[in-house]
Amino acid sequence: MSNVLILGANGQIARLAEKQLLSETKHHLTLFLRNAKRLEVTDPDRETVIEGDATDPDALNKAMAGIDIVYANLGGGKTIETQAKAVVQAMDLAKVTRLIWISTLGIYNEVPGAFGKWNHQQLDGGYLEPYTAAAKVIEHSNLDYTIIRPAWLQNNDTVDYELTHRDDLFKGTEVSRKSVADLVTKLINDPKKYVKDSLGVNQPYTDGPKPSFY
Numbered sequence: 001m002s003n004v005l006i007l008g009a010n011g012q013i014a015r016l017a018e019k020q021l022l023s024e025t026k027h028h029l030t031l032f033l034r035n036a037k038r039l040e041v042t043d044p045d046r047e048t049v050i051e052g053d054a055t056d057p058d059a060l061n062k063a064m065a066g067i068d069i070v071y072a073n074l075g076g077g078k079t080i081e082t083q084a085k086a087v088v089q090a091m092d093l094a095k096v097t098r099l100i101w102i103s104t105l106g107i108y109n110e111v112p113g114a115f116g117k118w119n120h121q122q123l124d125g126g127y128l129e130p131y132t133a134a135a136k137v138i139e140h141s142n143l144d145y146t147i148i149r150p151a152w153l154q155n156n157d158t159v160d161y162e163l164t165h166r167d168d169l170f171k172g173t174e175v176s177r178k179s180v181a182d183l184v185t186k187l188i189n190d191p192k193k194y195v196k197d198s199l200g201v202n203q204p205y206t207d208g209p210k211p212s213f214y
Contacts, residue, residue: 003066004067007060007072010038011074014073016177017185018031019181020181021185025185026046029047030063031047033050034053050063054086060089064094067096070099070100072099072100080134083134097142101135101146103149103198105149115208144196149199154176160176161180161182161202163183
């Protein structure tokens, strides 16, 4: 059993991961988010809610007490690099080393062909750049990180995915949020897996110039 801190706990993937972790494991979950009223606790014995901002090192420092694994499901566009720096600082101070960090596809210019061009058209100019910078903060840290780079996200009720690594070309165009949550759960259950790695996540056989829902 591990004590898991989930940053951005009201995110769609985070809520799916929380549900799976409560159902399949005995881990204790500390749920960190800006507005605690937005989150409904289903198991008070295994869930602790902390209200705070991930750009605030002091709030993160308090949340890190007794934590074994940090799963960061953070957004915020232009603030994501600041959040990455604050998370690394707080983890270093608390001597917590294991980090699972949700990023986005395209941060290494690893998406090939027509889909890669389309992806840049959609994400360049204010989204891809800060996520790329945030990933560099994580990779230059001393943490035992895993960066997750999902394909374009959809809400299909399916778990079906394959992985690529940092130096591989990205595959596919889309993946379900439920699949990403399943990967997060597996990494929490086996924290020595994919350490210092960056994983692209896609649903097999979804290659094309853009996701099916565009």
